[in-house]
Amino acid sequence: MEKDDLMLEQLANREYEFGFVTAIDMDISEVGLNEDTVRFISAKKNEPQWLLDWRMKGFKAFQKQEMPHWQNFKMPEIDFQSISYYAAPKQQAKYASLDEVDPELLRTFEKLGIPMSEQKQLAGVAVDVVFDSVSVTTTYKKHLNELGIIFCSISDAVKDHPELIQKYLGSVVPHTDNVFASLNTAVFSDGSFVYIPKGVRCPMELSTYFRINAENTGQFERTLIIADEDSYVSYLEGCTAPMRDENQLHAAVVELIAMKGAEIKYSTVQNWYPGDKEGKGGIFNFVTKRGACRGERAKISWTQVETGSAITWKYPSILLQGDYSSGEFYSVAVTNNMQIADTGTKIHHIGAHTKSRIISKGISAGQGQNSYRGLVQMGAKAAYARNFTQCDSLLIGDRCGAHTFPYIESKNNTATIEHEATTSKIGEDQVFYLNQRGIDAEQAIALIVNGYAKDVLNQLPMEFAVEAQKLLSLTLEGSVG
Amino acid sequence: MLSIKNLHANIEGKEILKGINLEVKAGEVHAIMGPNGSGKSSLASVLAGRENYEVTEGEVWLDGKNLLDMKPEVRAREGVFLAFQYPVEIPGVSNINFLRTALSEIRTHRELPQLSAKEFLKMTKEKQALVEFEAKLANRSLNQGFSGGEKKRNEVFQLAMLEPKLSILDETDSGLDIDALRIVSNGINKLRSPDNAFILITHYQRLLEYIVPDFVHVLYNGQIVRSGTKELALELEEKGYDWLKEEFHGSESINKI
């Protein structure tokens, strides 16, 4: 037990690595939220009337909604009037080449390890960077263009592909979905848009990095990905934020649409600032992510590695509408110090012969609280639908908590649902065994944790898997003496 | 190589080791026998640096360095290897990756160059052959779902890979079938050199027929109560421990007068 205490002590001393602020001229709206704020944002972005109208609908819905109350933690007071809803680097033009980009910004990217260089092109990564609210640069567009793939910021898509945006934006996550989704509808700043045409296999990983930089701002990005019939795309999302004493709100919305025979793999490595060891500061991460398998044999998989944020509230879900469509959810969530994670998934089996698989790995250290919340729903028409859920919790020390809330609803007696759950503790004897082979305690914990999370990490694209592994180790760094 | 002087250790406030003295020189093999609960594994744990044991008195030196001042991982890097009586399972951590990490740490500490992937693989193959350790086990998760005997063999495979100065084998023979015992013993005999030393903790004289010890010690009630050569093991096999216990308690009561 003594060793555990020591572990806890040291865990608490771990510092956030990405907590720097970039000194860049920002164009920031005044704090507060009303109809004028919404108009201001829309005007700043030169948006068409239909989009402003939609934002307004979102704002009205937001005003009527209540904060969710069912999660396994006390909802913090969020003063929506003290947040600034728009922040953009002043130099706003799009850059033809990286040389034109503010060097300070590039240095930030470097610190973040963002793959902006030639090497990355070799690695086959196309990157879209959303810095605070505006998408700064998109690389490798040309190559993608040739295949008919659209990969750009939502703002650009509004201008260049209004028909796609009008048809699909809000079609999976409606503007009334929940308070945070409504807020996002009203004030969303920017985000990424992807369209993969019929029969096209996107030849590279598409990737976006988000970073909150300015003080008192929230980040409300919106991502929309459409995979047309028989197409394939793998998309990666990463993020960081500087250290701040105040909490900052992140309320993103992601919508995925997979048509007949299409496949979307969406991977997230979430590393927002988690707050200090006393729980001061940190990002409130309230995110709505949902995908729809609209056609037969469509497939969507969510993979997430959640290591950051003071609070994570996030349930990437999947609507399995097409017959024989399938959905997967792979998650590793780590909570250390005072972090809270309430995360999981909802899978709605609507079509017949639909299949889903859920693998959730929670890791709690310090006084972290980790809840898995999942819903598997078998609709009346979901004949022979199948679900398998595995939900594991790993505890480090004895002041943290792990909780699971699996819900099952079945209206179809031909459906099968399997659920497995385990809770384990990193044993002092496991750490000692590795010590005895020359491996120090910190690395021992990293090995054990990565081993535990392997089934999920294996789902990430290679490059990201390595990064995620490092991040897991980093999050638990200083855990033992 | 190893010098243990008047070592006393407690666990949860209870004294388990009560003044152990032992000298092990390079090139030697020492066997430690003794009844259940006498403190054999405790001695091994204290030497390896397990933190729930509190050393209350005494000294341990390894080639002139104070072992008790070192963290467990440093002791390992300095060349202390413990083949556990009950090896733990670590799910998801591949045996071979774990060994690669361990070997890299140890080589860094010993200021040896790192092995290339190819060299490492070659070494793995050689050492696997030495103890006839199945390649498919090397790629599985560390000890997960291994049979009792497979776990023991894995300990010796790791020993062969990490090339320690001082190896402590805690009942590595128990759980091995007759053929495995012979194979593993042969492997260990091949690993013996004038530069390393072995402490074999065992209940069975049989092991000592394969690996012939230079000395045999009997641990009882936290002390070494008798030391001898391999003939002592034969005597114990024949007579059990009662005569030693009686002798010990006899001398204890004499001391009290």
Ligand SMILES: Nc1ncnc2c1ncn2[C@@H]1O[C@H](COP(=O)(O)OP(=O)(O)OP(=O)(O)O)[C@@H](O)[C@H]1O
């Ligand atoms: N964690 C513990 N708490 C209390 N007592 C312990 C603990 N660990 C070991 N002991 C006690 O220490 C004594 C010595 O145990 P140890 O495992 O060293 O014996 P051993 O000689 O290896 O026995 P065996 O031949 O059965 O393996 C035993 O009485 C045991 O119960």
Ligand SMILES: [Mg+2]
């Ligand atoms: Mg023992």
